[in-house]
Amino acid sequence: MRALLVDRSAPGGLRLGEAPDPVQAPNQALVRVTATSLNYGEVAFGIDNAPEGTVLGWDAAGIVERAAADGSGPAIGTPAVTLAPDGAWAEYRVVDTDLMGVVPQGADPGAISTVPVAGASALRALHRIGPILGRRVLVTGATGGVGRYAVQLAHLGGAHVVASTGDPAAHGESLRALGADEVVSGPAEANEPVDGVVDMVGGEQLVAAYDRLAESGTLVSVGHGTGGAETFPFGAFFGDQGRHDRSIVTFFLLACRGLSPDLTWLAGAVAGGRLDPQISWRGAWDAAGQAIEALRGRRLHGKAVLDIA
Structure with missing residues (x-):
């Protein structure tokens, strides 16, 4: 699968490349990522400290490609919002079902991707x-x-x-x-x-x-x-x-329990217009370096969103 890989020689410390497909545990769903949002902590500290070739990223919105084998979580084809310690900056990620929320049909994935962190x-x-x-x-x-x-x-x-x-x-x-x-x-x-x-x-x-x-x-x-x-x-x-x-x-x-209802509620509030995601930068994921440099320089106020092709 394609992913943004840690490469500190590249602009922003990331390059678009190939990574192994994630391995799904019984309590995890496989999600096809359509958008991810960046957080200051992961770009200011995560990229500098992660091994080369790592796939980072906390926040992602997407579609459930394969449901959890243990029967928990949303079904195949469900729009979802997801949180995990890594793996969001890729075409596919696996996520514990306790860290997933259900998203209303038709909601903007970019806006929803700002919800988790x-x-x-x-x-x-x-x-x-x-x-x-x-x-x-x-x-x-x-x-x-x-x-x-x-x-x-x-x-x-x-x-x-x-x-x-x-x-x-x-x-x-x-x-x-x-x-x-x-x-x-x-x-x-x-x-x-x-x-x-x-x-x-x-x-x-x-x-x-x-x-x-x-x-x-x-x-x-x-x-x-x-x-x-x-x-x-x-x-x-x-x-x-x-x-x-x-x-x-x-x-x-990530130490909190029972985040699924919170993520579902927040996604619904964003989709329904009760919460404004405050997106201040949005672009394709091959332009991630621009957003990362702006975040590191404290030039962005609000959220930066990458659309995953």
Whole structure:
């Protein structure tokens, strides 16, 4: 089968070549991939650290070519959205049926391919915060793929959404269109304490966001875009002065169970227009190098999608 192979001598670190067909386990479906979306983590770190010739990729939309032998998951011919640690950047991938969602007929595969990492991470992070109706939720790194889904989902859940971005003048209008009630240049600029935080940045911003948590508030650490350390000042974890019962929760999407209903729901919401996938770059998979360089250079805000020929 054709696939994008790790080749650090090629533009973006990938070249289009031939790879062995994937081997299907009993609890896995074989999916013919029609579109994949790129995530900053896999292009910034995965390509540099993977062996040459590896087929990477987390997110993919496609059609079930062969159903799981154990009877789980969707039937042959079903449009599906899929998540796995690798294998998305190829004509075919095998996926655990617990990491697949069913997609409405006729939905745009490119839009659906943005769902797995970005959409599911945002949804699970908000679930971890708890009921958000009428509560204040801060989203850091709000212009990224996960951040934009988190803003929309928090708004749909009835939260007062505070979106944090490095350039409110440039991105404020688009974030408000997605449902942000406030747009700030950093967590410290939030006017009032917040009940929950979805943090995509890490480093000093995570520390500042934790400081804005109200009593019994929860910060969910999803991303680590800065690569910086989190150094808390003395007294940050005292429980007095409205700081009682605050918590920080770490997050790893592939360790979550029961993702199929989440992926199905998110795919339906995107297909039905309730969620905007926020695609900022789209092209054929032989142009992947262009998207990868733009992602690495932080020039894309939103999602990059490759259509698989």
